[in-house]
Each structure stands twice: as structure tokens, then as C-alpha cells.
Amino acid sequence: MSNEAILHEADVHTSHSNGHHDEHVHHHKETFLTKYVFSQDHKMIAKQFLITGIIWAFLGGMMSVLFRLQLGYPETTFPWLEDILGHWAKGGKIQPEFYYALVTMHGTVLVFFVLTAGLSGTFANFLIPLQIGARDMASPMLNMLSYWFFWLASIIMLSSLFVQTGPASGGWTSYPPLSALGGASEGSKAGVDLWIISMALFVVSSLLGGLNYISTILNMRTKGMSMTRVPLTIWALFFTAVLGVLSFPVLLSGFILLLFDRHAGTSFYLSDIYLASGEALPNEGGSAILFQHLFWFLGHPEVYIILLPAMGMVSEILSTNSRKPIFGYMAMVGSLFAIAILAFLVWAHHMFVTGLNPFLGSVFVLLTLLIAVPSAIKVFNWLTTLWRGNIRFTPGMMFSIGFVSLFISGGLTGIWLGNSSLDIHLHDTYFVIAHFHIVMGVASFFGMFAGIYHWFPKMYGRYMNNTMAYVHFWITMIGAYLIFWPMHYEGLAGMPRRYLDYSSWESFKQFAELNRFISTVAMIVFAVQLLFVFNFFYSIFKGRKVTSQNPWGSNTLEWTTPIRPGHGNWPGEIPEVHRWAYDYGKDGREFIPQTEPVGANESAH
Amino acid sequence: MSLTTIFILSILLLGFLIMFQIAKASEYVAILKGEKKSQEQSYRINAFLLILFLVLGLIGVYWCNELLKGKILGDAASDHGEKIDKMMHLTLYITGTVFVMTQVLLFWFAFRYQHSEKRKVYYLPHNNTLELVWTVVPAIFLTVLVGFGLFYWFKITGDAPKDALVVEVTGKQFNWIYRYPGKDKEFGRKYYKNISDKDDNSLGLIWADVPDLNLKADKAAQDDIVTDKLMLVKNKPVKLIIGSRDVIHDVGLPHFRMKMDAVPGTPTTMWFTPLYTTKEMKEKTGNPDFVYEISCDQMCGKGHYSMKGQIEVVTQDEFDLWLLSQKPKYQTAVLDKAKSEKPAADSAKTAAAGTATPVIAMKK
Ligand code: HEM
Ligand SMILES: [Cu+2]
Ligand SMILES: [Cu+2]
Numbered sequence: 002m003s004n005e006a007i008l009h010e011a012d013v014h015t016s017h018s019n020g021h022h023d024e025h026v027h028h029h030k031e032t033f034l035t036k037y038v039f040s041q042d043h044k045m046i047a048k049q050f051l052i053t054g055i056i057w058a059f060l061g062g063m064m065s066v067l068f069r070l071q072l073g074y075p076e077t078t079f080p081w082l083e084d085i086l087g088h089w090a091k092g093g094k095i096q097p098e099f100y101y102a103l104v105t106m107h108g109t110v111l112v113f114f115v116l117t118a119g120l121s122g123t124f125a126n127f128l129i130p131l132q133i134g135a136r137d138m139a140s141p142m143l144n145m146l147s148y149w150f151f152w153l154a155s156i157i158m159l160s161s162l163f164v165q166t167g168p169a170s171g172g173w174t175s176y177p178p179l180s181a182l183g184g185a186s187e188g189s190k191a192g193v194d195l196w197i198i199s200m201a202l203f204v205v206s207s208l209l210g211g212l213n214y215i216s217t218i219l220n221m222r223t224k225g226m227s228m229t230r231v232p233l234t235i236w237a238l239f240f241t242a243v244l245g246v247l248s249f250p251v252l253l254s255g256f257i258l259l260l261f262d263r264h265a266g267t268s269f270y271l272s273d274i275y276l277a278s279g280e281a282l283p284n285e286g287g288s289a290i291l292f293q294h295l296f297w298f299l300g301h302p303e304v305y306i307i308l309l310p311a312m313g314m315v316s317e318i319l320s321t322n323s324r325k326p327i328f329g330y331m332a333m334v335g336s337l338f339a340i341a342i343l344a345f346l347v348w349a350h351h352m353f354v355t356g357l358n359p360f361l362g363s364v365f366v367l368l369t370l371l372i373a374v375p376s377a378i379k380v381f382n383w384l385t386t387l388w389r390g391n392i393r394f395t396p397g398m399m400f401s402i403g404f405v406s407l408f409i410s411g412g413l414t415g416i417w418l419g420n421s422s423l424d425i426h427l428h429d430t431y432f433v434i435a436h437f438h439i440v441m442g443v444a445s446f447f448g449m450f451a452g453i454y455h456w457f458p459k460m461y462g463r464y465m466n467n468t469m470a471y472v473h474f475w476i477t478m479i480g481a482y483l484i485f486w487p488m489h490y491e492g493l494a495g496m497p498r499r500y501l502d503y504s505s506w507e508s509f510k511q512f513a514e515l516n517r518f519i520s521t522v523a524m525i526v527f528a529v530q531l532l533f534v535f536n537f538f539y540s541i542f543k544g545r546k547v548t549s550q551n552p553w554g555s556n557t558l559e560w561t562t563p564i565r566p567g568h569g570n571w572p573g574e575i576p577e578v579h580r581w582a583y584d585y586g587k588d589g590r591e592f593i594p595q596t597e598p599v600g601a602n603e604s605a606h
Numbered sequence: 607m608s609l610t611t612i613f614i615l616s617i618l619l620l621g622f623l624i625m626f627q628i629a630k631a632s633e634y635v636a637i638l639k640g641e642k643k644s645q646e647q648s649y650r651i652n653a654f655l656l657i658l659f660l661v662l663g664l665i666g667v668y669w670c671n672e673l674l675k676g677k678i679l680g681d682a683a684s685d686h687g688e689k690i691d692k693m694m695h696l697t698l699y700i701t702g703t704v705f706v707m708t709q710v711l712l713f714w715f716a717f718r719y720q721h722s723e724k725r726k727v728y729y730l731p732h733n734n735t736l737e738l739v740w741t742v743v744p745a746i747f748l749t750v751l752v753g754f755g756l757f758y759w760f761k762i763t764g765d766a767p768k769d770a771l772v773v774e775v776t777g778k779q780f781n782w783i784y785r786y787p788g789k790d791k792e793f794g795r796k797y798y799k800n801i802s803d804k805d806d807n808s809l810g811l812i813w814a815d816v817p818d819l820n821l822k823a824d825k826a827a828q829d830d831i832v833t834d835k836l837m838l839v840k841n842k843p844v845k846l847i848i849g850s851r852d853v854i855h856d857v858g859l860p861h862f863r864m865k866m867d868a869v870p871g872t873p874t875t876m877w878f879t880p881l882y883t884t885k886e887m888k889e890k891t892g893n894p895d896f897v898y899e900i901s902c903d904q905m906c907g908k909g910h911y912s913m914k915g916q917i918e919v920v921t922q923d924e925f926d927l928w929l930l931s932q933k934p935k936y937q938t939a940v941l942d943k944a945k946s947e948k949p950a951a952d953s954a955k956t957a958a959a960g961t962a963t964p965v966i967a968m969k970k
Contacts, residue, residue, distance in 0.1 A: 171907075176904075178852065182853070273798040274851070274853075275799070276852055279803065281799040289871065323719070325727045325729070328731070328732060328733075331732065355869065356872060367756075370751065374748065381708075382737075387712070387715040387716060390728075391726075394648070394656075394721070416697065416748070417694070420755035421756075421759045423697060426690050429856065429858070429903040430903070468629040468633070469629045494677060494860060495679065495860025495901070496860075499905045505912065506914065507893075507896065512677065535626075587729050589726075
């Protein structure tokens with residue numbers, strides 16, 4: 002069958018099947034349970050990841066509002082906090098244990114549950130089959146399990162908030178001995194056990210997902226879809242999955258050793274410890290630093306696991322809305338590849354001041370700054386993509402431009418931190434907080450928002466409201482810079498992170514006013530995220546309906562499916578692909594879908 | 607719930623409702639006006655806002671710097687700190703230039719090439735020369751930065767001068783303990799299982815035989831001085847031997863621009879030369895309350911935020927005087943106490959300790 006015929010049939014399909022679009026390909030009966038809960042349709046699983054991620058983002062964001070309240074107003078009491086939180090906020094003041102629990106949960110939740118599961122889980126699931134031309138994932142069953150392991154991990158993490166001694170509170174990095182010894186911290190009692198169990202399940206989830214993404218991309222591309230023709234989203238999601246599959250097991254091993262140290266009397270991480278209670282522990286000969294190696298061997302790739310999907314989506318959205326090909330496709334793939342390799346070779350830059358051998362440190366400096374090269378290439382390529390384009394400022398595009406701006410700002414401070422002699426001063430200060438929130442936290446959120454606004458019409462057959470979207474963008478963009486930019490100065494003064502009150506410090510108390518300002522902006526930005534959440538859910542049911550199959554005039558395959566594709570994605574045969582995904586503005590044509598054969602007198606590129 | 611809370615919540619709610627109404631209305635207006643037209647209008651508005659954001663943002667960056675540059679602790683107070691500051695400035699100039707350049711390009715391109723019916727895009731899938739340029743140029747700048755950085759790094763992490771003052775710093779939840787080697791210039795042996803806060807032996811120094819732990823008394827430990835304040839000498843290099851009694855802490859010295867983890871079971875070291883006495887810093891900063899603080903920079907439990915140490919930098923003469931006034935911990939924790947309790951038993955104990963075989967000091 003020719004492409005035209007397929008496209009044609011797809012059109013017919015959409016026009017006559019409005020309403021009951023699900024039963025076309027698979028003629029089995031779907032119940033509520035199989036369709037919405039134990040669904041094996043990658044699109045539904047993607048939505049499950051997305052909505053769970055949104056819930057977690059709300060909780061994680063709420064935590065940051067609470068601890069920013071403390072940081073902004075360390076001297077004020079808030080009696081209503083005690084009403085809500087009980088002994089965690091005795092007398093209306095957030096207690097230190099609770100503050101640290103909040104910080105730890107905030108970090109864990111946002112890094113792993115929102116920006117890993119919520120981001121990769123959503124867009125890898127949603128986009129991989131649609132963009133490579135597959136009916137579903139290689140193993141829909143494992144895919145479903147991947148979500149449900151994540152769900153279990155979520156429930157356990159959530160339940161840890163309610164144990165008497167509180168959740169884990171040693172930071173999202175959970176360094177032992179602090180995390181190993183209940184005697185050193187309340188949160189290290191039941192809290193850390195639950196944290197480890199939850200994280201272990203999370204690792205399982207992410208491995209099931211990752212293996213699926215890799216095998217789907219490698220094996221299930223439609224006819225003509227060579228690896229050099231897949232959209233950059235796919236390449237990015239591919240490398241993300243590879244990073245996860247290779248590094249999460251190392252993290253898991255680190256956690257298992259931690260579990261042994263906690264309960265089996267081993268001494269992997271413990272040595273020479275005398276607790277304040279007057280107890281000298283029997284453990285000798287362990288190395289506390291070993292855990293940090295294991296942790297950051299995942300930890301650094303993890304930051305790219307968070308970032309790469311955003312990079313991929315931004316590349317796609319920038320190109321589509323500039324109506325111009327992405328500049329340097331092969332360089333983009335190459336730099337993703339370089340980043341993926343180097344991501345495994347830089348972990349010790351988080352450990353320059355642990356007593357690491359200085360020579361070893363210098364090797365990691367070299368490798369770390371090497372990673373700035375592919376990052377620079379990406380930035381310049383994005384800029385050139387905009388150059389002489391014809392730019393449509395859709396909400397997705399706004400967030401993509403915001404992403405590039407943030408990635409530049411945060412990436413440049415990485416060059417400071419990667420240079421070990423500067424890191425001596427800046428390590429574990431607010432400079433690091435500013436760096437990673439901008440480059441990873443906010444930037445990846447921007448990538449995620451861009452993706453949601455851009456693919457929402459494909460997910461739900463409706464648009465999100467543009468006015469709310471623009472308000473959301475502008476306040477978030479301005480707010481993000483207002484919050485995180487001044488933090489660099491706090492870090493330059495050496496102001497340590499993970500403090501809940503600086504008022505007794507002669508060296509840091511000059512920032513009291515600034516901290517109050519930051520907290521105020523943080524709360525406003527949080528409120529605006531609620532506007533986004535509202536817009537999201539409202540638009541699922543009441544948004545403007547999508548009426549054309551390809552609303553953005555996009556080249557990629559997902560826009561050749563019916564407006565609301567059923568299980569199996571294409572009602573007829575899967576379309577064949579004849580070109581790369583970026584023929585925008587070629588030979589005077591606005592866009593040429595991947596499904597269109599190369600014309601006889603078309604210019605080569 | 608207090609009145610203000612209700613007030614704030616209702617304002618928020620109202621804000622949402624208004625926002626929502628406007629958003630809905632604009633959707634209807636769009637339909638009336640024609641989707642395309644209203645879309646083009648919103649593109650124009652956003653393009654304008656982007657360029658406005660760039661301009662105000664750059665002004666904001668400058669303004670923020672003016673506001674805050676006075677709060678970042680002034681000049682470094684150690685020789686290593688001066689190197690680090692110099693390196694920081696070099697890095698600032700390079701990354702600052704790149705920052706302004708790329709942000710201007712980003713927002714300018716977005717504004718300049720905003721949607722227009724008439725514009726024809728330039729089909730440019732790649733250009734090898736350009737791509738080579740922006741691979742090589744960053745690489746060169748990064749090589750320069752790595753070169754300078756490592757040059758300083760090896761200086762800073764290299765061996766301390768032979769004549770350095772050596773002090774041991776031990777972190778515990780949630781304060782710092784300092785030890786000077788005493789007259790013999792040698793740290794006596796210690797063992798963590800010998801620690802006893804109630805016997806005032808917070809470091810577990812082995813003053814006497816401990817048969818239970820199979821420890822032999824170490825005479826070198828008996829003149830060790832344990833303090834709760836870190837005294838340093840102006841212009842004299844100091845080497846800190848850093849350890850921890852329980853979890854990981856970190857000796858953070860913002861004024862000296864130095865930092866090193868305190869890891870239980872694995873001693874670490876760091877050295878630097880203080881350049882100004884505390885008194886001089888009080889004058890320099892115009893702050894009569896100025897004090898060199900040690901901030902714990904590694905999450906160590908609920909008291910982490912208050913784990914403060916105090917450093918006083920003095921002249922050599924002042925230091926010598928101070929040192930003379932310090933009694934060895936063994937003296938105050940064991941001898942003096944025993945004397946006041948049971949003079950007879952005390953002399954026996956001293957004799958026993960005196961005859962015990964000295965064990966080689968555990969150090970570094
Ligand atoms: C130009 C490239 C980059 C360089 C050279 C760089 C360098 C560094 C260094 C040296 C640190 C350790 C700082 C310290 O703890 O003292 C750090 C921290 C961090 N970086 Fe980057 N970085 C870069 C890009 C990124 C990117 C792209 C991400 C995320 C997607 C990221 C996320 C983080 C995070 C999360 C931390 C903090 C972890 C923690 O201690 O909690 N960085 N970066
Ligand atoms: Cu890293
Ligand atoms: Cu601490």
C-alpha cells in the first residue's frame with residue numbers, strides 16, 4: 002500500500018470513528034480496569050507516569066514551600082503549621098529533624114520520581130512507539146510492570162512520611178554513616194529502610210522500562226526508519242535508557258551494602274565510630290567514601306538521565322516551530338553519545354574534598370571539563386536552528402527557548418565547579434544549589450513542560466489553554482532566575498547548603514533579607530504551577546478540540562496517526578519512512594513529513 | 607486557622623478565578639477573531655516579551671551584582687584563598703563573556719526571526735566549518751581553565767611546608783574538638799573505643815593502659831592539649847589533620863576559601879597560611895564582631911546547621927603566650943581531678959603511667 006493510501010485511510014478513520022476510537026485494531030473487550038489501570042497500551046502507561054509524576058511534583062514542591070518558609074522567616078512562628086504537622090512543627094516552628102526530612106524527600110522525589118520516572122516514563126513511553134512507527138513497546142507487559150513497580154515505590158516512599166521517627170533525612174544522597182546509624186539520626190531508623198526499599202523498587206521499575214525502551218528502539222522501527230532518520234527525541238531517550246540500565250544497578254549494589262551495614266553487622270561503610278549516646282560501635286576497617294563512589298557512579302549519569310530527554314524534546318520542538326531543520330543532526334547525536342560516555346567518567350567531581358587523591362582528582366577535572374564541549378556544541382546548534390527560521394511562539398516553543406537559556410546559565414557554572422581548585426571553596430554551598438537547580442531542576446522541568454504543551458494534543462485530542470500557558474511560562478521563567486541567580490552569591494560567600502537557620506552565623510547572616518526574597522518568589526512560582534496543573538486537568542476534559550491531524554505541521558510519525566489513536570496506534574498498516582524528520586523549509590515547502598518519498602528533483606541535503 | 611491565612615487563601619482563589627475567566631474569554635475571542643490572527647498576535651507579544659526579558663535580565667544581572675558583591679566576604683584571608691579567588695575571576699571573565707554572548711544570541715534570534723507570513727526560512731541542515739569552530743574554540747578555552755586550575759590545585763593539595771603548625775581537628779555531632787601536640791611536638795596515640803565523654807577524654811587518648819582494649823599507654827598523649835577553639839598564627843602555614851568521631855562532617859573555612867571532609871576512620875589533611883589576624887580582619891571588615899568561623903559543610907544530622915567552630919588568628923607572640931597557658935588534657939581530666947578526690951591513689955597512677963611503654967604515635 003502506498004503512503005498516500007495509508008494516510009488517506011487514517012483520515013477516513015478519524016472522521017468516522019470519533020468517539021469509539023479504541024476498538025479498531027485490537028478487537029478484545031476492554032474494561033475500565035484493563036484500559037485505565039492495568040493497561041498495556043504505551044500511551045496509557047505514559048499518562049499514568051505523567052499523572053503520578055504530577056502528583057509527586059505537587060508534593061515535592063509543597064515540601065520546598067515549607068522549608069523555604071523556614072529559610073525566609075527563621076524567627077517567625079506559624080501556629081497553623083503545628084495544626085497541620087503536629088510535633089514536626091512544635092510551637093509553630095519547623096523542627097530541625099523535620100526540616101531535614103523535608104529536604105531529603107524533596108530531593109529524592111524530584112530527582113527520581115518526577116524528573117526520572119515522570120519525565121522518561123512519560124515521554125519514552127509515549128513517543129518511542131509513535132515516533133519510530135511501532136504499535137507498542139517490545140514488551141507491553143514489562144512496560145506495565147515498570148509503572149506498577151514505580152507505583153509501589155511511590156507508596157512506600159509516601160508511607161515513610163508517616164512513621165513515628167520520620168522519613169529518611171540525611172539528604173537525597175544519603176551518605177553513610179549518617180544514613181546507616183539510627184543512633185546518629187532519627188530519620189535513619191525506619192525511615193532509611195523504607196527509603197532503601199522504595200528506591201530498590203524504583204531501580205527495578207527503571208530497569209524494566211529502560212530495557213524495554215532500548216529493545217523497542219533497536220528492533221521495532223518501521224520500514225525505512227534507519228537510526229539516522231529517527232527524531233532526536235528518540236536518540237535522547239535511547240541514551241537515557243542506556244545510562245539508566247548501566248548505572249542503576251551500581252546504585253542498587255551500594256544500597257544493598259548499606260542495608261547489610263544497617264542490619265547484618267557488616268562494615269562496608271563503617272569504621273571507628275563513637276556515637277554521642279556513649280556507644281562505640283564494633284565496626285572497623287570500612288570506608289565511608291566507598292558509598293559515595295557507588296552513589297555518584299549512578300548520581301552523575303542520573304543528572305543526564307534527567308536532562309537528555311529534555312534535550313531531545315527541545316531539539317524536536319525548536320526545529321518544528323522554527324520551521325527549519327535542526328542544525329547539525331549528526332553533531333547532535335554525536336554530542337549525546339559523547340555525553341553518555343563521559344557521564345560515566347566524571348563521578349568523582351562530586352568528591353574533590355573527601356580526601357580523594359589529588360592526582361586522581363586532576364584526572365576527573367580533565368574529564369569533567371571535557372563534557373562541557375559536547376554541551377557547548379548542543380547550545381550553538383540550537384542557536385543556529387533559530388537563526389533565520391520563522392519562529393512560532395507556541396507554549397511548547399516558549400519553554401524550549403527557556404530551556405536553552407537555563408541550560409546555558411547552569412552549564413557555565415558547571416565549569417566553575419568542575420575545576421577542583423574552585424570547588425574547594427564552592428562545594429556544598431548555595432553555589433552548587435544554584436548550579437544544579439538551574440541546569441537540571443528547572444531546565445528539565447522546562448523540557449517537560451515543553452513536551453507536555455507540545456504533545457498534549459496527541460495525548461488527549463485537545464489543546465491546553467494558551468493564555469494560562471503563557472502566564473505559566475513567564476512567571477516560571479522570571480521566577481526561576483529570581484530564585485536561583487542570587488544563590489550564586491550566597492555560595493560565593495561560602496554559605497553552606499542544608500542549613501535551616503543562618504542567623505547565628507557571623508559569616509552568613511547578611512543574606513537574611515535575600516533569603517526572605519527568594520522564599521517569597523518561590524511561593525509565587527509554586528502557586529503558578531498549580532495554574533498549570535489546573536490547566537492540564539481542565540483541558541483533558543474541556544480543552545479546545547483538536548480538529549486537524551497534524552496541528553503543528555510536524556514531520557514526525559506520531560502526527561500520521563488518528564487524532565485520538567487507539568491501541569496499536571495506526572488503524573491500517575504502519576507507514577513507511579522515506580526521509581529524516583527535519584525537512585522543514587526545504588525547496589520552498591513548509592514541511593515534508595517523513596512518510597513522503599523523496600521526489601525526483603528534490604535537492605539533496 | 608488565622609484570619610490572615612484565610613485572607614491569603616481567598617486572594618489566591620480569587621486570583622485563580624480571574625485568571626481562569628480571562629483564559630476562557632481569550633479562547634472565545636480567538637475563535638471570533640479568527641484563530642490565525644489571534645495566534646499571530648500572541649506570537650508578536652511573546653517575541654516582544656522575550657527581547658524585553660533579555661534586556662531587563664541583563665540589567666538585573668548587573669544590578670544583582672551591585673547589590674550583593676559587598677556581601678561575599680571580601681578578600682581571601684589565606685594564600686590559597688588568594689589563588690582560588692584569582693582563578694575564580696579568570697573563570698568569571700570567560701564564562702561571563704560566553705553567558706552574555708549566547709543569551710543575547712538566543713533572545714535576539716528569537717525576536718528577530720519571529721513568525722511572519724513573508725519570511726522564507728533558510729534551509730540549513732549543517733555546516734561542517736561552523737561545527738568544527740565551536741568544538742575547537744570551547745575546547746581551547748577549557749584547556750586554559752584546566753591548566754590554570756590544576757596548577758593551583760596541585761599547589762594547594764601539595765605537601766605542607768616542614769615548619770607548618772600541625773593541629774588535629776575532630777568533628778562530632780555537633781561541634782569541633784582541636785588537639786595540639788604539646789611540648790613533645792608529637793600527637794599521642796588515640797583509639798575510638800577509648801573515648802569517654804564522661805571521663806573528659808573526648809578523643810580517646812591513651813593516657814594509661816587499657817587491658818580491656820589491649821591498649822598500652824602512650825606517653826606522647828599525656829602532654830597533648832585539647833581545646834575548643836582553634837588558634838592559628840598569622841603568616842605561619844598550618845596543617846590540619848582532620849577526622850571524625852561519628853558521621854562525615856566537613857571543615858569549611860569560607861574566609862580562607864578552604865574545605866575538607868572529616869571522615870570517620872580515614873584521616874584527611876589540608877594546609878594553608880592565614881594572612882590576617884582576627885583583629886586585623888575586624889578592622890578590615892569594619893565589623894567589631896568579626897570572627898573566623900568553621901562551618902560544617904557536610905550534612906551530619908539535626909544539628910548540622912549549628913555546628914560551628916571558632917578560629918582565632920593571632921601573631922606568633924600571642925600564640926606562644928596562649929600555648930603556655932594551656933594545660934594538657936591529661937592534666938585537667940585525670941591528674942587534677944584525682945588530686946582533688948584522692949591524693950594517694952593519684953601518685954600511684956602517675957607512676958604507673960610513667961613506666962608504661964610508649965607506643966608509636968598514630969598519626970596522619
Ligand atoms: C558543563 C557541564 C557540567 C559540569 C562541568 C558540571 C560540574 C559539576 C560539579 C563539579 C558538581 C559538584 C559540585 C559540588 O558538589 O561541589 C556538580 C554538581 C551537580 N551537577 Fe553539574 N556539571 C555540569 C552539568 C550538569 C548538568 C547538565 C546537570 C544536570 C542535568 C548537572 C547536575 C548536577 C547536580 C544535580 C549536582 C549536585 C549534586 C548534589 O551534590 O546534590 N550538572 N556539577
Ligand atoms: Cu556530576
Ligand atoms: Cu554537619
